[in-house]
Amino acid sequence: MTDRPIAATAHEVEHVRKRERRFLFSPWHLVLIPIAIAMLIPLVWMLVTSVQTLNETRQYPPTLVPHSIQWHNYSDVLRLAPFGRWFLNTTIVTVTVVIGNLLFCSLAGYAFARIKFFGREVVFVLVLATLMIPFQVVMIPTFLIVRRLGLIDTLGALIVPNLAGAFGIFLLRQFFRTLPVELEEAARIDGASRIGVLFKIVLPLSGPALATLAVITFLWTWNDFLWPLITIYSPSNYTLQLGLTTFQGAHATITNLLMAANVMSMIPVLLLFFVAQRYFIRGIATTGLKG
Amino acid sequence: MQARKVLQSDHVTGWALAFPAVFLIVIFGIVPIIWSAILSFQRTNLIAPPVWVGLENYRALPKDPLFKTSVAHSIVYTVLFVPVSVAGGLFTAVALNRKIRGVRFYRTAVFVPVVVSTIATAIMFLWLFDPNFGLANWLLGKVGLGPYGFFDSVNGALYSIVGMTVWGWIGFDVIIYLAALQGIPQELVEAAEIDGAGKWGLFRSVTVPLLGPATLFLVVWSTINALQLFDEVYFLTHGGPGTATYVVVFYLYNLAFSQGIAGYAAAMAYVLFAAILALTVVQLLIGKRTVYYAS
Numbered sequence: 001m002t003d004r005p006i007a008a009t010a011h012e013v014e015h016v017r018k019r020e021r022r023f024l025f026s027p028w029h030l031v032l033i034p035i036a037i038a039m040l041i042p043l044v045w046m047l048v049t050s051v052q053t054l055n056e057t058r059q060y061p062p063t064l065v066p067h068s069i070q071w072h073n074y075s076d077v078l079r080l081a082p083f084g085r086w087f088l089n090t091t092i093v094t095v096t097v098v099i100g101n102l103l104f105c106s107l108a109g110y111a112f113a114r115i116k117f118f119g120r121e122v123v124f125v126l127v128l129a130t131l132m133i134p135f136q137v138v139m140i141p142t143f144l145i146v147r148r149l150g151l152i153d154t155l156g157a158l159i160v161p162n163l164a165g166a167f168g169i170f171l172l173r174q175f176f177r178t179l180p181v182e183l184e185e186a187a188r189i190d191g192a193s194r195i196g197v198l199f200k201i202v203l204p205l206s207g208p209a210l211a212t213l214a215v216i217t218f219l220w221t222w223n224d225f226l227w228p229l230i231t232i233y234s235p236s237n238y239t240l241q242l243g244l245t246t247f248q249g250a251h252a253t254i255t256n257l258l259m260a261a262n263v264m265s266m267i268p269v270l271l272l273f274f275v276a277q278r279y280f281i282r283g284i285a286t287t288g289l290k291g
Numbered sequence: 292m293q294a295r296k297v298l299q300s301d302h303v304t305g306w307a308l309a310f311p312a313v314f315l316i317v318i319f320g321i322v323p324i325i326w327s328a329i330l331s332f333q334r335t336n337l338i339a340p341p342v343w344v345g346l347e348n349y350r351a352l353p354k355d356p357l358f359k360t361s362v363a364h365s366i367v368y369t370v371l372f373v374p375v376s377v378a379g380g381l382f383t384a385v386a387l388n389r390k391i392r393g394v395r396f397y398r399t400a401v402f403v404p405v406v407v408s409t410i411a412t413a414i415m416f417l418w419l420f421d422p423n424f425g426l427a428n429w430l431l432g433k434v435g436l437g438p439y440g441f442f443d444s445v446n447g448a449l450y451s452i453v454g455m456t457v458w459g460w461i462g463f464d465v466i467i468y469l470a471a472l473q474g475i476p477q478e479l480v481e482a483a484e485i486d487g488a489g490k491w492g493l494f495r496s497v498t499v500p501l502l503g504p505a506t507l508f509l510v511v512w513s514t515i516n517a518l519q520l521f522d523e524v525y526f527l528t529h530g531g532p533g534t535a536t537y538v539v540v541f542y543l544y545n546l547a548f549s550q551g552i553a554g555y556a557a558a559m560a561y562v563l564f565a566a567i568l569a570l571t572v573v574q575l576l577i578g579k580r581t582v583y584y585a586s
Contacts, residue, residue: 026389108311265408
């Protein structure tokens with residue numbers, strides 16, 4: 001076995017590889033097709049139900065193919081609930097939080113990566129410690145602080161506490177440290193300020209890290225439920241996730257409209273997923289975050 | 292001249308750049324940790340002035356039957372969710388880690404639920420698992436099973452939540468495992484093949500040990516998240532039917548924000564934190580003795 005010529009073995013391996021590539025059918029399809037079906041059924045069934053009539057949703061066995069496609073279910077949702085308002089609220093909160101994180105975490109991440117300032121190590125450890133605390137431990141006092149600031153039942157309650165986070169600082173600091181420091185030093189010698197170096201040299205080189213942070217923050221903010229549940233009371237200030245829950249309560253039996261609302265609530269994250277799939281995967285693979 | 296020099300010094304610039312983020316993290320991250328510890332020694336409804344009660348909240352916990360029920364449900368949920376999602380993720384990732392037709396489609400199908408919110412997932416499964424009109428009962432009926440009550444059934448509600456959350460999380464495990472699988476050196480696989488290792492032997496003796504760090508990470512991370520289950524329970528069952536799906540965080544939320552028993556809830560949050568921390572340390576210690584790090 002071991003005294004066979006290496007060349008022949010390497011040739012053999014190459015041959016096997018080629019054969020595998022040629023025969024694209026593999027028994028693994030028999031495993032993967034059922035998995036894919038199981039993963040897609042809930043989504044497809046939601047889409048199908050969202051264009052059914054109310055009558056069709058109340059039949060058993062279920063109506064697998066609607067007799068005619070009820071696109072107006074989607075506009076009915078916008079008419080029956082302040083869905084547009086919730087969509088707008090969620091967009092305002094998410095976009096502001098993403099921008100805040102990109103800005104504040106860039107500034108802090110750069111300071112922690114490159115500038116030796118008094119107390120840097122201690123502060124950095126403190127910041128990282130907050131990553132390990134479960135949200136349930138801090139949510140009651142955070143609620144009290146946000147109430148003291150007069151932000152309860154405003155979008156500010158959802159924005160202000162989340163404008164910067166340990167996750168973003170850590171992610172960007174790690175990335176900044178991989179950049180060649182010579183470029184920055186050269187610019188400093190030419191008289192550029194720290195801020196100038198950050199914005200003109202470091203950030204333009206940090207596209208992938210910034211995209212990863214933006215995408216993960218977007219996902220997390222858009223999908224958040226517990227914190228809005230605690231801090232928002234008026235339906236006009238609801239986010240989509242809150243709005244969806246009342247939809248279920250108030251219109252318990254209008255399944256087709258609930259599904260249409262659900263589809264619409266997912267469109268932005270799904271779009272982002274398909275456009276920026278690379279950054280989603282990277283963000284999850286390197287940091288392990290899901291809302 | 293002197294003032295200019297101080298302004299340009301690294302201490303000032305460093306602090307100026309770090310300050311906005313650090314300030315926010317101190318106010319909304321560090322202060323609440325300490326405040327929460329103080330709250331756990333008080334009786335407070337978040338409105339009237341708090342009363343200092345020492346360890347009373349912590350002493351009351353083991354005598355609270357609903358707390359014990361919630362802990363039991365959280366443990367059952369975690370013990371089911373973690374192995375099922377991690378093993379399922381490993382199996383799916385191994386299946387996806389090959390160049391076959393349509394593999395991009397399969398991957399997308401598995402990844403998409405990762406970006407779907409907990410509430411949107413719950414809404415889909417509420418309909419899928421509807422006892423009267425749901426597709427799940429109809430499909431199960433085709434193979435002679437059911438009908439089931441799913442979220443409406445005392446015996447099935449918690450298991451239905453396990454099934455639903457595995458659907459939502461498995462793509463996360465697959466992403467981590469695929470990244471780890473692609474990091475396995477091809478020479479190692481070839482060497483094992485040359486030494487006559489069969490497919491199963493290769494998987495057991497080469498692939499699984501090399502995936503150790505990914506498995507450890509997923510077990511730790513899934514456990515932390517499983518013990519914090521809330522959104523799905525709040526939306527789907529509100530802890531019911533009866534108390535069949537009462538879990539720790541749902542009980543804690545109810546105490547603090549519906550019943551105004553915030554000091555007790557804070558004590559419960561700290562106990563949860565201690566449990567999570569202890570479990571994580573134990574898992575990491577076991578991992579240290581069993582996980583093989585290639586580099």
